[in-house]
Amino acid sequence: MSGTLATWPDWPVFTKDNSEGSDDLVGFKRAIIDRYGEEALTRSWLKVCQSLERATDHIARNGSTVIPELDYHELFSLDNEKKEELKGVGCFVVRNVFSRTQADEWFRSLKEYVSDNEKNINGKKSLTGDEYVGGKRILTVDVGYPQPKPMMLNLYYSPAQIAARTHPNQLKLCRELNSWWHDDTARSSPEQLCYSDQVRIRQPKRPFPSLGPHIDAGSLCRWADPVYSSVYAAVFSGEPELLDNYDLSLRQVADQALFKGAAQSTVLRAFQGWTALTSAGPGQGSLMVFPDLKWGIAYVMLRPFFSEPQEKKDLMDASKWEFDPDTAWFPGTWRDDSQLLSAESHPHLRLKECLVSIPHVNPGDTVFWHADMVHAVEVEHNGTDDASVAYIAATPTTDLNKAYIKEQLQDFLAGRPPVDFRRGSSEVNFKGYLGEKAVLGGDDGRRAMGYYLLESV
Numbered sequence: 001m002s003g004t005l006a007t008w009p010d011w012p013v014f015t016k017d018n019s020e021g022s023d024d025l026v027g028f029k030r031a032i033i034d035r036y037g038e039e040a041l042t043r044s045w046l047k048v049c050q051s052l053e054r055a056t057d058h059i060a061r062n063g064s065t066v067i068p069e070l071d072y073h074e075l076f077s078l079d080n081e082k083k084e085e086l087k088g089v090g091c092f093v094v095r096n097v098f099s100r101t102q103a104d105e106w107f108r109s110l111k112e113y114v115s116d117n118e119k120n121i122n123g124k125k126s127l128t129g130d131e132y133v134g135g136k137r138i139l140t141v142d143v144g145y146p147q148p149k150p151m152m153l154n155l156y157y158s159p160a161q162i163a164a165r166t167h168p169n170q171l172k173l174c175r176e177l178n179s180w181w182h183d184d185t186a187r188s189s190p191e192q193l194c195y196s197d198q199v200r201i202r203q204p205k206r207p208f209p210s211l212g213p214h215i216d217a218g219s220l221c222r223w224a225d226p227v228y229s230s231v232y233a234a235v236f237s238g239e240p241e242l243l244d245n246y247d248l249s250l251r252q253v254a255d256q257a258l259f260k261g262a263a264q265s266t267v268l269r270a271f272q273g274w275t276a277l278t279s280a281g282p283g284q285g286s287l288m289v290f291p292d293l294k295w296g297i298a299y300v301m302l303r304p305f306f307s308e309p310q311e312k313k314d315l316m317d318a319s320k321w322e323f324d325p326d327t328a329w330f331p332g333t334w335r336d337d338s339q340l341l342s343a344e345s346h347p348h349l350r351l352k353e354c355l356v357s358i359p360h361v362n363p364g365d366t367v368f369w370h371a372d373m374v375h376a377v378e379v380e381h382n383g384t385d386d387a388s389v390a391y392i393a394a395t396p397t398t399d400l401n402k403a404y405i406k407e408q409l410q411d412f413l414a415g416r417p418p419v420d421f422r423r424g425s426s427e428v429n430f431k432g433y434l435g436e437k438a439v440l441g442g443d444d445g446r447r448a449m450g451y452y453l454l455e456s457v
């Protein structure tokens, strides 16, 4: 089926033998078992695996066509049915957010910024990039990676990135996406805040194995933080069908950064996303997703509570899996990393058939995926041209997000990389650096950057 990988990459496989073996892990499992009980967890497990049979059949049959595509202007007048479809898949391409001319100009400007400041971007350290030791990803890099010519650049404040983040179309789009979440406590607002993230330029024919299947917004904290685990109460209490992935009421105070680590984002991004600065199609170093939000995350949350059957032939039969309150293993989970997945550790997701590439994107298109979404970056780029994206997420205004954005702005003004990254050089002395002069959108752009937060006590 179109959009799946012909050959599964050499991404790490997660097993008990290469796991984080810390004593406190069993305690986090037991706390949830004590609260919800074996019967509810088992009921949920059976329901989720059954729903996944249907969901994965659908994805395996339809591949990339499952991922919705729509035009920028359509996004603001969706009927309810279409909006629910997009929310259910959890990932979609929004086309023509920017003109091709605009995106081409940003890419030209970015490349010039990179080439003018190359020695500072590459750094002085001789690092090979992310490395896996016994399945554990070692995030050693504090310069771009992979070396010697990085593709994931620790740049946050090039004029092109700032402009793409604060352009009125981006602000309007992200505000709309933030509004797809609801908050019964009325403490938040959908007003967009600009999370400063990295930028990627992939050269063709160079493999990039570092971002296999994973979910961001923390890993072990989803179980260990009592607030965060309560976000998934429906899943633990035997009613996974009631999980509402768009409820901000509790989610906004969940601690995604309970365990510090280079892969953690402090802010809740309603949707992660990137803006395409070039075109890129399947097989050209693009994004892959497991396009079923609810059942994907529900399965990941339940997986640590069940052990696979002895007989390999029973692997896909959920009823043959054993409830396991005693094993200190959260598959693919290291507290300081993103939640990682492999086809072997999470078999009911059928990732080899159901991790599908997003459709071809053109310069100026964007893609967004929900904070709970399983995704990966293709290892191979078989195209002929550079493929470049600026990571720009839909980030709602919540108390925790505001606190981070205020700190991020202070870092920006002081010439430091943002606090979630702390990797890379200060850009203030880079050739072509414009600082806040690059902010578009007038007062709206400055507001999204958080300038108003500096004035508040």
Ligand SMILES: [Fe+2]
Pocket (backbone or CB within 6 Å): 214, 215, 216, 375
């Ligand atoms: Fe990611």
